Amino acid sequence: MNDVENLIKSLKILFITVLLFTSITNFYSCATKPPVNNRGSSTIKNPKYYYKLGLAHLESGELSQAIYYLKKAYQLNNNDIDIVNALGIAYARAGEKEKAKSLFLKALRINPNKGETYTNLGVLLASEGKYDDALRYFQKAVSLDEYKNRDKAFFNIALVYKRKGNFNLFEEYLKKTITFNPYFARAYILLGDYYLKNKRYIDAYDIYLTALNMGIDLSEIYFGLGKSLYFLNNYKRSKYYLKKALRMSKQAILKHQIEMFLDKIRKRSSIKNEERTNIVNENFFIKKPVEPKVEKKDEIVKNTVSKKPLQEVKPKYRSYFTEDKKKKKKIVRYGYKKRKYKIPKVKFKYYLQVGLFSNYENAFKLYTRLRALGVKSKIIKYKVGNKHYYKVIVGYFKSSSKAKKFKEEVLAPKDPYFKRAIIKYEK
Numbered sequence: 254m255n256d257v258e259n260l261i262k263s264l265k266i267l268f269i270t271v272l273l274f275t276s277i278t279n280f281y282s283c284a285t286k287p288p289v290n291n292r293g294s295s296t297i298k299n300p301k302y303y304y305k306l307g308l309a310h311l312e313s314g315e316l317s318q319a320i321y322y323l324k325k326a327y328q329l330n331n332n333d334i335d336i337v338n339a340l341g342i343a344y345a346r347a348g349e350k351e352k353a354k355s356l357f358l359k360a361l362r363i364n365p366n367k368g369e370t371y372t373n374l375g376v377l378l379a380s381e382g383k384y385d386d387a388l389r390y391f392q393k394a395v396s397l398d399e400y401k402n403r404d405k406a407f408f409n410i411a412l413v414y415k416r417k418g419n420f421n422l423f424e425e426y427l428k429k430t431i432t433f434n435p436y437f438a439r440a441y442i443l444l445g446d447y448y449l450k451n452k453r454y455i456d457a458y459d460i461y462l463t464a465l466n467m468g469i470d471l472s473e474i475y476f477g478l479g480k481s482l483y484f485l486n487n488y489k490r491s492k493y494y495l496k497k498a499l500r501m502s503k504q505a506i507l508k509h510q511i512e513m514f515l516d517k518i519r520k521r522s523s524i525k526n527e528e529r530t531n532i533v534n535e536n537f538f539i540k541k542p543v544e545p546k547v548e549k550k551d552e553i554v555k556n557t558v559s560k561k562p563l564q565e566v567k568p569k570y571r572s573y574f575t576e577d578k579k580k581k582k583k584i585v586r587y588g589y590k591k592r593k594y595k596i597p598k599v600k601f602k603y604y605l606q607v608g609l610f611s612n613y614e615n616a617f618k619l620y621t622r623l624r625a626l627g628v629k630s631k632i633i634k635y636k637v638g639n640k641h642y643y644k645v646i647v648g649y650f651k652s653s654s655k656a657k658k659f660k661e662e663v664l665a666p667k668d669p670y671f672k673r674a675i676i677k678y679e680k
Contacts, residue, residue, distance in 0.1 A: 300329035304336050311343055319343045334363045338370055345377050353377055368400025375409060384413050395638075398611050404434035411443075423447070429637065435677055438469045445477040449484070457481040466653070466678070472501035476511055488518050603656045604648025605664070605674040616643035623647070626667045647674070 307323035310316075323340040330336060341356035357374040360367065375390035391413070394406040411426035424447060430440040441464035448457035458481035464474050479495035482488075492515065499511045607623065607630065610616040616632050623630040623645070630647050647664070650656040656676045664671035 298329060300326040300333060300336060302326075303329070304333075304339065307343070308339060311339065311346075316343060316347045320347065332363055334360050334367055334370070337363065338367075338373060342373060345373075345380075350377060350381065366397055366399060368394040368397045368402065368406070371397075372402070372406050372409065375406075379409065379413055379416070384417055388413055404430050404437055404440075407433060408437065408440055411440075420447070432637075435467050435675075436469065438464065438471055438474070441469060442471075442473045442477065445474075445481075449477070449480055452484075454481050454484045458485065463678075468653075470501075472498045472503075472507065475501065476507065479511070479514060483514055483518065488521060492518050602649040602651075602679045603653050604646045604650065604677055604679070605656055605660055606644050606646050606677050607664075607671060607674045608645040610643045610645075611640065613643050616645050619645045628664065628667070646677075649679075653678070 303322045303326035307319045307321075307326060310319035310322060320340070320343045323336065323343055326333075326336045327340050337356050337360040341353045341360065344350075344356065345353035354374070354377060357370055357377065360370040361374070364370070371390045371394035375387040375394070378384075378390065379387035388410060391406045391410045394400055395403055395410075400406070407426050407430040411423050411430060414420075414422040414426060424444065427440050427444045427447075430437050431444070434440075441460055445457045445460045445464075448454070448460065457477065461474055461477040461481060465478070475494045475498035479491045479493075479498060482491035482494065495511050495515050495518075499508060499515070502508050502511065608616065608619045610619075613632075613634075620630050620632050628647060630645055633644050633646060635642055635644070647659070648656060650659065653676050660671065660674050660676070664674060
């Protein structure tokens with residue numbers, strides 16, 4: 254009887270445990286759904302909840318859903334500057350520019366020191382063709398010390414100057430964009446295309462190679478390198494980068510452009526091969542010009558047209574047949590040596606930027622903190638526009654991988670703050 258009673262007790266405990274488990278699982282499954290009232294409408298009154306939902310739809314391009322949720326967030330809290338800005342961006346992308354403008358102006362009244370609002374308003378005005386007004390707002394955003402995304406404002410300023418036809422300032426502000434954010438891929442691509450258009454092939458090669466060294470692995474970067482090397486007559490290396498760009502590209506237009514350059518390289522290589530095999534044609538060889546009688550036999554004859562001395566090219570030997578036996582004759586060609594354009598190798602010195610400050614005192618505090626931890630550092634002063642900035646750096650390193658290793662193995666264990674150190678370089 255004792256065994257039977259124990260069995261019944263154990264079955265009861267098991268039954269209660271199963272019921273408890275099912276109730277817990279049902280609780281968690283229902284918790285993911287937003288609570289609704291008797292009419293079926295949501296009872297959530299947290300504006301951040303709708304704000305995050307709206308942002309998710311905005312990033313995925315679903316504008317109607319984004320506006321719906323952001324409007325709900327705005328109705329619950331119309332003084333939250335992030336909600337006002339996000340709703341303004343959604344309206345601007347949907348083409349309702351007047352609504353977007355009124356929201357951005359309201360965001361400025363809420364907080365006049367928010368750089369994102371000035372940038373958003375500047376982008377809207379630039380899309381309407383009001384470039385001078387847009388520049389004013391972009392410059393205001395850049396002047397704010399609290400604005401973290403200065404690189405975006407500089408990039409927008411560059412685009413406005415391009416529209417206005419001022420290409421010197423377009424180039425200058427693209428360089429500033431890369432200075433503030435060395436991982437801004439679009440700035441590298443636009444600057445490289447500008448150099449190619451103006452036949453500054455070395456500069457284009459340099460900027461695309463810099464982007465590649467920073468880890469920007471895009472088909473547009475490889476295509477730019479291929480084009481630069483093509484115009485620098487380095488067809489073998491150009492073909493390598495163009496094929497790599499073709500494999501990575503997913504855009505039909507870009508693939509077509511890459512294939513056009515590859516066809517040009519194939520045509521050039523076929524012409525070169527035909528010239529190499531055509532050894533029967535006597536016109537292929539450059540004949541020695543008739544030398545006038547001079548006293549010194551070894552003196553090099555001067556070309557009367559170019560007024561530059563002819564240089565003896567490396568002699569070639571060609572076999573020819575006579576009646577009695579085979580001989581080899583030395584054929585000397587006179588002309589100018591072909592100079593192969595050597596592409597300079599860009600050398601970089603890498604360092605870790607631990608901090609960037611607008612005043613020297615804060616930079617010196619971080620410098621002394623690093624020194625106390627046994628890390629050698631430097632304070633470098635530089636000027637952007639009319640303002641001076643101070644950056645605290647650690648380095649230099651021979652490669653970006655060594656700089657990364659130093660940050661992860663030396664700096665980060667000393668203080669988690671140093672995980673935010675940025676890897677940069679100097680030529």
